[in-house]
Amino acid sequence: MRTARFLCVMVAAFALAIGFWCHVSLGAVENVVVVNGQPTITTDPATASDWYDTEAMYNLYSPLVYPTPEGSVRPHLATSWQAVGGDLTHWRFVLRQGVKFHSGYEMTADDVAFSMTRFIAMKSGNSGPLGKVTATVIDKYTVDFVLDKPSALFPETLALFFPVEKALVLANIKTSDKYGDFGDYGEDWLATHDAGTGPYMMTLNVPGTRLDTARFVDYFEGWSNEGWGPDEVPIDRVVFIMEADYTSLMTILKGRQMDLEINGGWTLPQLREIQANKTLDLTSCWAQNVTVYMNTKAVPTDDEHFRKAILYAFDYASVVGPWQAFGNGPTGIITPNMAGYVPIEPQPPVQNLVKAQQELALSKYAKNLKDVKVVYHFCGGLDFEEDVGLQLQADMAKLGVKVEVAGPPWAQFGAECNSAETTPNMTCWLFAPQAFPTHDYYLFSMFAKKGLGWIFESHWYFDDPQIETLLNATRAEADPVKRLAIYTQLQPLIAAHALALYPYQKPTLFAHQSYIAGPKESIPMVGPSENMHNWRINLTLKAQITGQ
Amino acid sequence: MLSPSRVLEGAVKDTMLKYIGLRLVQSVFVLFGLSILIFFIARVVPGDPARAMMGYLATQDQLQAVRVEMHLDKSFPVQYYYWLRGLLHGDLGRSAYTKRPVVTDLVQYIPATLELILFATLISVVLGQAMGILAGYFRNSWFDGVSRLVSYLGIATPSFVIAILLMFFFSQVLHLAPSVGRIPIMMTAPPTVTGFMVLDSLLAGQFSTALVALTHLVLPAFSLAVIHIAQEGRITRSSIAENLGKDYITMHRVHGIRTSRIVFKYLLRPSIIPTVTVMGLDFAFLMSNAFLVELVFMWPGFARYALTTMLNKDLNAMVAVVLVIGLTFAVVNLLVDILITFLDPTVRIQRRGG
Numbered sequence: 078m079r080t081a082r083f084l085c086v087m088v089a090a091f092a093l094a095i096g097f098w099c100h101v102s103l104g105a106v107e108n109v110v111v112v113n114g115q116p117t118i119t120t121d122p123a124t125a126s127d128w129y130d131t132e133a134m135y136n137l138y139s140p141l142v143y144p145t146p147e148g149s150v151r152p153h154l155a156t157s158w159q160a161v162g163g164d165l166t167h168w169r170f171v172l173r174q175g176v177k178f179h180s181g182y183e184m185t186a187d188d189v190a191f192s193m194t195r196f197i198a199m200k201s202g203n204s205g206p207l208g209k210v211t212a213t214v215i216d217k218y219t220v221d222f223v224l225d226k227p228s229a230l231f232p233e234t235l236a237l238f239f240p241v242e243k244a245l246v247l248a249n250i251k252t253s254d255k256y257g258d259f260g261d262y263g264e265d266w267l268a269t270h271d272a273g274t275g276p277y278m279m280t281l282n283v284p285g286t287r288l289d290t291a292r293f294v295d296y297f298e299g300w301s302n303e304g305w306g307p308d309e310v311p312i313d314r315v316v317f318i319m320e321a322d323y324t325s326l327m328t329i330l331k332g333r334q335m336d337l338e339i340n341g342g343w344t345l346p347q348l349r350e351i352q353a354n355k356t357l358d359l360t361s362c363w364a365q366n367v368t369v370y371m372n373t374k375a376v377p378t379d380d381e382h383f384r385k386a387i388l389y390a391f392d393y394a395s396v397v398g399p400w401q402a403f404g405n406g407p408t409g410i411i412t413p414n415m416a417g418y419v420p421i422e423p424q425p426p427v428q429n430l431v432k433a434q435q436e437l438a439l440s441k442y443a444k445n446l447k448d449v450k451v452v453y454h455f456c457g458g459l460d461f462e463e464d465v466g467l468q469l470q471a472d473m474a475k476l477g478v479k480v481e482v483a484g485p486p487w488a489q490f491g492a493e494c495n496s497a498e499t500t501p502n503m504t505c506w507l508f509a510p511q512a513f514p515t516h517d518y519y520l521f522s523m524f525a526k527k528g529l530g531w532i533f534e535s536h537w538y539f540d541d542p543q544i545e546t547l548l549n550a551t552r553a554e555a556d557p558v559k560r561l562a563i564y565t566q567l568q569p570l571i572a573a574h575a576l577a578l579y580p581y582q583k584p585t586l587f588a589h590q591s592y593i594a595g596p597k598e599s600i601p602m603v604g605p606s607e608n609m610h611n612w613r614i615n616l617t618l619k620a621q622i623t624g625q
Numbered sequence: 626m627l628s629p630s631r632v633l634e635g636a637v638k639d640t641m642l643k644y645i646g647l648r649l650v651q652s653v654f655v656l657f658g659l660s661i662l663i664f665f666i667a668r669v670v671p672g673d674p675a676r677a678m679m680g681y682l683a684t685q686d687q688l689q690a691v692r693v694e695m696h697l698d699k700s701f702p703v704q705y706y707y708w709l710r711g712l713l714h715g716d717l718g719r720s721a722y723t724k725r726p727v728v729t730d731l732v733q734y735i736p737a738t739l740e741l742i743l744f745a746t747l748i749s750v751v752l753g754q755a756m757g758i759l760a761g762y763f764r765n766s767w768f769d770g771v772s773r774l775v776s777y778l779g780i781a782t783p784s785f786v787i788a789i790l791l792m793f794f795f796s797q798v799l800h801l802a803p804s805v806g807r808i809p810i811m812m813t814a815p816p817t818v819t820g821f822m823v824l825d826s827l828l829a830g831q832f833s834t835a836l837v838a839l840t841h842l843v844l845p846a847f848s849l850a851v852i853h854i855a856q857e858g859r860i861t862r863s864s865i866a867e868n869l870g871k872d873y874i875t876m877h878r879v880h881g882i883r884t885s886r887i888v889f890k891y892l893l894r895p896s897i898i899p900t901v902t903v904m905g906l907d908f909a910f911l912m913s914n915a916f917l918v919e920l921v922f923m924w925p926g927f928a929r930y931a932l933t934t935m936l937n938k939d940l941n942a943m944v945a946v947v948l949v950i951g952l953t954f955a956v957v958n959l960l961v962d963i964l965i966t967f968l969d970p971t972v973r974i975q976r977r978g979g
Contacts, residue, residue: 111810119724126680205684268725283733284723286925287810318810321923324789328797328804335810488672488938495673512682522682529682 106620108313110336110593114607116285116320121267122192122239124201128511131237131604132339136290136315138239138273139297141170141189142232144600147416148516149557150233154184154240154274154297158232160555165227172218176297178242179271179278186220191243193222195262203237203512206230229555233514242272276610277315288317290609298610309594309613323347330357333623336593336614339607341585348403351588356622358591361404361584362599362606364412365509366519369453369465369578372504373538374497377449382440384575385422387451387469387503389433390476393426396468397581408582410568411519412510414601417565421572421579430475437476450479452501454493457484462505465580469503497537504535507583511603516564521548524571536576544570592619641966645959652955656948660712663947664705672938678721695721695940708944718941722934727945730930735949736820737807738919738926742911744846749853750904754897756854757861761896762888764866772858779855785917788848792921795844803841805923808834845922849915853907857900864896898969905961909954913946 117133119125125134143153154173161167176184190212196204209225224231249266256262271279274297277290292313300311318335327347329335343351351357371378371387378384397405407413409421423429442449453469455462466482473480494500512518522529525548526539539545547567554560595612675691676683692698696707711718717727760772796804807822808814815829826835868874869892877887916928934942
């Protein structure tokens with residue numbers, strides 16, 4: 078009897094809980110957008126470097142200059158800048174007046190100089206490309222930066238420099254011997270608080286779990302509705318939730334517990350389902366480049382004709398297949414949506430076995446094809462990278478060349494690319510435009526002797542002096558238009574050496590509820606497109622759809 | 626003057642305390658050995674911890690600075706010395722992945738997983754034992770057949786598959802249960818005291834939040850519990866079936882003692898000893914193996930943290946994670962041994978040297 082009573086109570090409690098849960102999920106129409114954009118690793122602008130971090134940075138902070146769709150920068154916190162003297166080591170920036178931090182205090186040159194000094198001293202995050210920078214306050218709204226080496230790209234690199242409020246950071250320094258008198262430089266505090274000027278203020282950050290933000294009404298760019306629909310209003314609250322399996326994300330997207338997904342890892346059936354759903358939309362903002370580097374120091378990919386044979390033998394159409402409907406398509410050294418894109422050989426990307434055989438016949442391995450083997454490695458677990466390898470295996474088999482396909486775990490795969498000797502013949506990567514300037518990232522960082530090395534240059538080819546000269550010239554050219562011309566000139570020159578196979582570009586598709594509008598401006602780079610100032614919510618439509 | 630039973634009780638108590646003390650000392654040595662093992666294994670597996678800390682775009686200068694800061698430029702024994710020195714000061718180092726002190730990460734993530742697996746264990750104990758007792762008592766009946774089939778299915782189906790299926794049916798189709806998280810996304814969490822959402826909600830007087838948090842536990846906990854219900858159910862069933870044929874049970878029956886009394890008083894106690902042993906191991910096993918279920922249900926737990934740090938070659942976090950799992954095994958095994966001592970008088974006598 079007692080057991081039965083206990084069971085009844087338990088069942089009643091459970092039913093009550095379910096009822097309550099249903100009740101809480103049916104509230105009034107709220108001006109809140111839930112975004113799947115975690116895990117943000119750190120929200121400290123001096124240490125942030127990951128993809129997710131950059132997305133958070135563009136919401137909580139403002140960069141000194143803002144990226145443009147053309148790959149250059151425009152005024153933002155700084156209204157103008159110029160090189161002082163002719164050697165590109167001294168730059169002067171004039172700051173916007175009246176910019177407020179989230180605390181309400183006005184941003185001045187002192188804050189910017191402090192932020193730069195902190196950024197450089199902490200030797201972390203995106204500070205690497207800047208080298209050593211000395212910041213000096215000229216007046217309340219003017220700051221000078223002196224570099225240890227000339228850089229024409231210095232203003233562009235500041236698209237990833239986010240000033241912090243000096244007084245607030247100094248007030249929250251923890252004792253540590255890490256940075257001398259500055260203790261921990263406020264690193265721990267900034268991991269869960271913000272000191273920025275961005276469009277959204279941090280209200281809660283549980284690292285790796287969720288980041289809650291509220292609209293900063295005094296944001297210096299304002300919240301004008303110009304260019305938006307009559308019912309589309311600024312989003313008041315943005316909640317970034319943690320990463321999950323895409324099946325779960327699909328469930329909460331369809332259940333309207335999530336409004337926007339900004340990582341774009343959907344499978345093909347899921348994309349079809351989203352496309353077929355009338356209350357959901359897909360938006361493409363920037364593309365990632367699927368890149369298969371060929372190691373020019375390993376047999377048999379050390380032979381240029383052999384590498385060209387691979388480019389012609391690959392069946393591009395088959396591997397893209399149904400993904401074509403979602404924007405996957407031809408690409409090159411940079412992605413087609415970037416300014417100055419030049420289609421490279423073979424274009425159009427179609428399989429040409431005759432030409433592949435001709436190239437193979439010219440290679441030094443033509444007479445002993447049975448003895449050579451191409452090793453293709455991809456990051457274990459990434460199906461689309463495996464598909465590229467298997468397609469290549471099938472295509473090269475038609476030419477009598479054996480391709481071994483393997484997907485070691487990431488740590489092992491990355492370690493293999495530490496040197497040319499240990500790098501497999503072919504390594505598959507998915508390069509997102511997560512550094513700025515993006516042209517410099519896809520060209521200088523990936524092909525110059527002083528580039529990023531490692532996985533970014535696992536072709537190991539640095540033997541063309543013309544390419545090296547031009548790449549260095551891009552970093553010495555201060556005029557963005559002239560620089561773009563050099564980038565355009567470089568692409569066919571690099572492509573001529575057949576250093577990589579580019580199977581396709583993969584647009585990052587943001588899935589969202591149809592009552593979410595944006596982004597107003599699509600910039601081919603991780604971060605600015607995910608700036609929620611660039612998005613709006615249609616509350617009338619939301620009410621209609623949710624029936625509230 | 627003490628009665629003989631009091632004397633015996635005191636002797637048992639002394640023996641138990643000595644036994645627990647000995648086991649604790651042994652555990653310290655085991656954990657020390659484990660720390661050396663994982664410390665060196667973590668360093669020889671491929672991958673660059675400096676890259677993990679600084680991100681892909683770090684320059685060589687930045688990487689070198691981090692290697693020096695993390696003592697990676699020193700020999701393994703020297704690195705271990707620094708690590709051990711930190712441990713003795715309560716510092717497990719900084720996570721290369723989260724960039725926070727590892728201790729802060731553990732404090733954040735462990736309670737979420739503990740709450741989940743405690744609930745999963747509760748479900749598996751209740752359902753597993755019920756299924757095992759009934760199947761054992763009514764052995765070779767239709768119920769025994771069905772429970773066997775269910776058990777095999779439960780053992781053969783991975784937890785994450787069950788998780789996805791449960792989420793699909795109960796959240797997406799029937800809308801009966803919440804899908805992700807510890808509480809609804811838009812609900813305000815109670816202030817963190819213990820890290821257990823249900824408990825913290827109760828402590829904060831947020832009873833409705835506690836109730837909702839309980840409903841959020843059901844699907845992920847059940848997904849984790851299924852395999853253990855199956856496993857423990859089968860073990861209990863075998864023990865019950867075996868003990869049912871013993872003379873003392875026949876004797877009780879002959880004396881006309883009620884069936885329920887025979888089952889719950891005389892049959893269950895000796896029959897659940899093997900199950901209790903397995904349950905202890907299962908609990909510790911779940912600490913590190915709940916990651917797929919945590920991923921499916923967006924559960925910000927320790928198992929998921931453990932996997933992420935392993936994949937990112939986060940040295941300090943990897944060592945800490947393995948130590949926590951090791952510690953869990955040690956503590957749970959000790960508790961299980963103590964529990965068995967109380968359940969089984971023969972063990973008590975053996976430990977007393979009888």
